[in-house]
Amino acid sequence: MDISGALTPFKSPMVKLERLFYASGIELFAKLDSLQLSGSTKERTAENLITSFLDSGQLEPGGMVVESTSGNLGISLARQCIVRGIEFVAVVDEKANQSAVEIMRAYGATVDLVRDPADGNRLAARRQRVAQLLADNPGAVTTNQYGSERNPEAHYSSTMPEIMEALDGDLDMLFIATSTTGTILGCQNYLREHRLPTKLVAVDALGSVLFGGEAGNRRLPGLGAGIIPELSLQVEPDRICRIPEIDMVRGCRLLARREGILAGASTGAIVSAMGQVLPELPAGSRAAFLVHDSGVPYLHSVYNDEWVQENLGETPEPVDIGLLEGDAAR
Numbered sequence: 001m002d003i004s005g006a007l008t009p010f011k012s013p014m015v016k017l018e019r020l021f022y023a024s025g026i027e028l029f030a031k032l033d034s035l036q037l038s039g040s041t042k043e044r045t046a047e048n049l050i051t052s053f054l055d056s057g058q059l060e061p062g063g064m065v066v067e068s069t070s071g072n073l074g075i076s077l078a079r080q081c082i083v084r085g086i087e088f089v090a091v092v093d094e095k096a097n098q099s100a101v102e103i104m105r106a107y108g109a110t111v112d113l114v115r116d117p118a119d120g121n122r123l124a125a126r127r128q129r130v131a132q133l134l135a136d137n138p139g140a141v142t143t144n145q146y147g148s149e150r151n152p153e154a155h156y157s158s159t160m161p162e163i164m165e166a167l168d169g170d171l172d173m174l175f176i177a178t179s180t181t182g183t184i185l186g187c188q189n190y191l192r193e194h195r196l197p198t199k200l201v202a203v204d205a206l207g208s209v210l211f212g213g214e215a216g217n218r219r220l221p222g223l224g225a226g227i228i229p230e231l232s233l234q235v236e237p238d239r240i241c242r243i244p245e246i247d248m249v250r251g252c253r254l255l256a257r258r259e260g261i262l263a264g265a266s267t268g269a270i271v272s273a274m275g276q277v278l279p280e281l282p283a284g285s286r287a288a289f290l291v292h293d294s295g296v297p298y299l300h301s302v303y304n305d306e307w308v309q310e311n312l313g314e315t316p317e318p319v320d321i322g323l324l325e326g327d328a329a330r
Contacts, residue, residue, distance in 0.1 A: 009036055009037075009044045012031055012032050012162070014029050014030070014032075014166035014167070016028070016029050017029065017030055017259050020254070020255065020259050020271070020274075021278055025283030026283070027284070028274075028278075028288070028289075029288040029289075030261065030290075030291050031166075031290050031291060033290055033292060034261075034262075034293050034294040034295075038075045038078075039103075039293055039297075040072040040294065041072075041159065041183060042072040042075070042076040042077075042293075043076045043079075043080075044155060044158055045073060045154050046079070047080055047154070048151070048153055048154035049143040049145065050065070050077070050080045050086070050143070052148075052150045053141055054084070058141055059086065061084060062086070062087075064088075064089065064139070065087070065089070066089045066134060066137070066141070067088075067142055067143050068091045068126035068145075068146075069090050069091070070095070070221030071092075071101075071221050071297065072222060074101075075103050075107070077143065078090065078103075078104045078107035079107050081107075082108045088107075088108070089110045089112055090111050091114060091126045091130050092111060092112070092113055093114045093116060094115060095116075095122060095219060097221050097222070097297050097298065097301070098300070103297065112133065114129045121227065122226060124226060130142050145182060146180050146231060149231075151231060152182045152186035152189060155184075155185075155190075156187070156190045159183065159186060160187040160191065161190065164190075164196070167288065171196075171198045171286050172197075172199065173198065173199045173277070173281065174187060174199070174201065174288050174289065175201045175203055175270045175288070175289035175290070176202060176203065177203045177222075177223055177270055177290070178203060178204050178208075178232075179222060179224060180231060181202075183292075184202055184237065185232075185234055185235050188200055188234075188237075199238040200238050201237060201238065201240075201277060203223075203270045204240060204242050204269075205220070205223040205224030205243060205245065205269065206245070208223070208225050208242070209224075209226060209227065210224060210225050213242060219312065220248060220265040220301065222264060239277065241269075241272075241276060241277065243269040243273060245312055247269070248268040248302070249316050251269060251271030251272040252264070252295060252298070253302075253303070253316060254268075254271055255267065255271050256295065256303075262295035263293065264292060264294060264297065265298060265301075267289070270289045274287065
């Protein structure tokens with residue numbers, strides 16, 4: 001049976017948003033990678049990582065892949081592995097999105113849970129566990145999303161070209177959520193090679209150590225990092241926005257209520273960042289952002305008032321679908 005069509009990420013649609021910041025004077029576009037088959041832009045990363053191992057002979061059908069993941073990459077790797085006859089072990093921590101963990105298991109993945117370490121650095125603990133599993137399983141490989149150049153290559157070769165093609169090469173600013181920093185690095189490399197003037201905004205979590213940030217407790221997975229990934233050393237964003245988790249929640253809910261797009265926490269952070277940055281741009285500017293993943297795995301956290309109150313200490317006010325503060329400033 002030919003399953004090649006099930007393996008390749010597709011060219012996700014770019015849509016113009018008319019309601020999110022509709023009085024800002026900015027043309028705003030969203031690339032809906034939440035529609036990828038595994039539900040996130042990590043489908044691109046996973047396909048590129050697995051293909052590189054198969055092409056090199058380091059991995060064969062029947063082999064094992066081990067990866068540290070907080071959710072989205074694990075889902076994408078689980079899907080990629082199951083259709084290629086590869087065993088997948090997802091190393092997760094106690095803050096992992098439980099819906100994402102259930103999806104990985106549904107795809108046949110083995111989930112290896114790392115208990116929260118005393119120092120609070122969950123990412124470092126997961127990576128140590130990956131190293132142990134590789135030692136215990138000769139022939140197993142790790143895709144190393146934090147250091148593999150095949151991570152940014154996926155976005156250099158697909159994500160950024162698709163964005164520029166959809167917008168006829170005319171884009172003033174692009175907002176990208178950061179964790180491994182593979183997505184933003186791939187986009188950066190494309191822009192630089194083609195000498196394009198688009199400014200890159202790195203959207204990070206408050207409490208992440210990326211780009212000189214100060215470590216702090218983070219409850220929502222998928223955005224930020226507790227250690228400095230190797231790839232991040234190559235990233236030079238034009239601007240960095242650090243977003244508190246409660247503002248990620250507000251951003252998710254605003255996007256859902258105004259545009260009917262149900263997205264995850266990292267995209268909610270982007271919405272919050274755009275609320276800060278877009279008012280500074282000249283009227284008529286064009287901005288775009290990546291909808292990194294679906295909000296479905298976050299229904300029991302970001303979109304649940306009780307979870308938000310218990311974990312973040314407050315309940316967001318109801319979303320006002322009228323003018324945002326500052327919307328009428330122009």
